[in-house]
Amino acid sequence: MSTEISIENFARLVQQHAPQVLDFTARLLSDRREAEEVAQDAFVKAFRQLSSFRGDSSFLTWVQRIAYHEAIDHLRQRVPYTVDISEVAAISDDEELSTGRDCDATLCPTVREERILLMEETIDELPPDDQLLLHLYYYEDQPLRDIAYIMDAEPNALSQRLHRIRKRLLRMIKQKEDERTER
Amino acid sequence: MSELKDKDLREALRRREARRTKPEVPADFMANVMQEIAPKPARKPRYAYIAALAAAACIVFAVLIVWPTEDKQKSDGSILLVRQERTMSPKPSDCESEAVGLKASTKETINNVDSESRVLPAKVAVHQAKRTDRELVEQRTTASASDSLDYYINKIERELAQVDDSLYIERIHRVMHADERLQRIVNNYILNELHRDGKSSEASNINNVKTNEDEE
Numbered sequence: 075m076s077t078e079i080s081i082e083n084f085a086r087l088v089q090q091h092a093p094q095v096l097d098f099t100a101r102l103l104s105d106r107r108e109a110e111e112v113a114q115d116a117f118v119k120a121f122r123q124l125s126s127f128r129g130d131s132s133f134l135t136w137v138q139r140i141a142y143h144e145a146i147d148h149l150r151q152r153v154p155y156t157v158d159i160s161e162v163a164a165i166s167d168d169e170e171l172s173t174g175r176d177c178d179a180t181l182c183p184t185v186r187e188e189r190i191l192l193m194e195e196t197i198d199e200l201p202p203d204d205q206l207l208l209h210l211y212y213y214e215d216q217p218l219r220d221i222a223y224i225m226d227a228e229p230n231a232l233s234q235r236l237h238r239i240r241k242r243l244l245r246m247i248k249q250k251e252d253e254r255t256e257r
Numbered sequence: 258m259s260e261l262k263d264k265d266l267r268e269a270l271r272r273r274e275a276r277r278t279k280p281e282v283p284a285d286f287m288a289n290v291m292q293e294i295a296p297k298p299a300r301k302p303r304y305a306y307i308a309a310l311a312a313a314a315c316i317v318f319a320v321l322i323v324w325p326t327e328d329k330q331k332s333d334g335s336i337l338l339v340r341q342e343r344t345m346s347p348k349p350s351d352c353e354s355e356a357v358g359l360k361a362s363t364k365e366t367i368n369n370v371d372s373e374s375r376v377l378p379a380k381v382a383v384h385q386a387k388r389t390d391r392e393l394v395e396q397r398t399t400a401s402a403s404d405s406l407d408y409y410i411n412k413i414e415r416e417l418a419q420v421d422d423s424l425y426i427e428r429i430h431r432v433m434h435a436d437e438r439l440q441r442i443v444n445n446y447i448l449n450e451l452h453r454d455g456k457s458s459e460a461s462n463i464n465n466v467k468t469n470e471d472e473e
């Protein structure tokens with residue numbers, strides 16, 4: 075893709091990719107207006123930085139990368155990102171986590187259904203950044219290389235991060251199941 | 258187990274996605290982006306800014322033109338000295354030429370002293386001498402030719418006393434050259450006077466002869 079692009083052509087690109095970029099920013103920023111602002115800023119920044127776009131990725135991935143950084147900056151300004159140390163330690167200590175029930179989900183569909191529902195709830199409780207990573211990898215099936223490009227991280231580091239998120243997710247689900255059985 | 262977990266996770270994400278309402282692109286989204294990236298018209302020059310600059314330039318120019326003579330003297334004392342000498346000297350052309358000669362030699366002296374790393378003492382001495390000269394000239398508003406000559410001789414003596422040995426001979430030659438010119442002027446003056454006296458005596462002799470003839 076040539077970096078010399080007219081405003082009309084760029085407008086076409088904006089029109090084409092605006093829904094995806096807005097959806098992307100809305101995953102990170104719960105406030106809709108803030109998400110719109112960030113998406114707009116991402117496009118404006120993309121236009122100004124067109125010379126730095128070398129076509130290593132698709133235009134959408136490149137804009138998503140810009141939008142990701144913009145959104146993360148917004149999140150950092152709003153709420154400092156904190157991680158519960160005790161929780162992290164607990165996760166790292168647990169090498170093998172199970173759902174707490176040794177029932178095969180194929181044999182116990184109700185158990186599986188319950189687990190999926192719990193999982194849905196628990197994903198919503200994860201930090202927006204982790205939710206986005208799960209969405210891009212497990213739902214959109216984007217290659218880890220592209221996700222690493224968007225999030226400005228190494229693919230190996232992202233792989234480890236995904237592993238940690240899954241462990242954390244399972245631990246949270248287990249806690250919820252325990253709470254429910256206690257009731 | 259892990260495959261099952263993946264399936265569960267994917268299923269949970271799928272359901273979550275189905276539940277989620279996708280944000281709609283607002284109508285003004287495109288317009289806002291285009292407004293930001295559209296080339297903005299070149300800013301017109303601010304006339305107030307230009308006017309202020311012009312006013313400042315005028316003030317600076319006026320200050321440079323109408324600055325008191327004192328400041329000019331500070332930057333180049335010899336110029337003021339020559340100007341004042343012109344006004345008081347009975348023979349402007351002679352004095353001016355002498356003054357210019359002395360001014361040039363003074364400048365040379367300063368330059369040479371500078372090059373010999375004797376900048377400050379020499380400069381200060383010359384500057385002080387010029388100041389006293391100026392004061393003298395200011396005091397003598399009605400100076401005669403002999404006063405003027407005395408003044409220059411004193412000045413030359415003072416300058417020669419301060420001149421470095423390497424420049425002394427050259428300065429003496431200049432003085433001698435100036436003296437030759439002065440001698441020529443004096444000789445011309447004497448010749449003119451003699452010529453005038455001779456004519457007047459001849460005329461008086463002729464008049465005397467005429468009156469004697471009339472009497473006879």
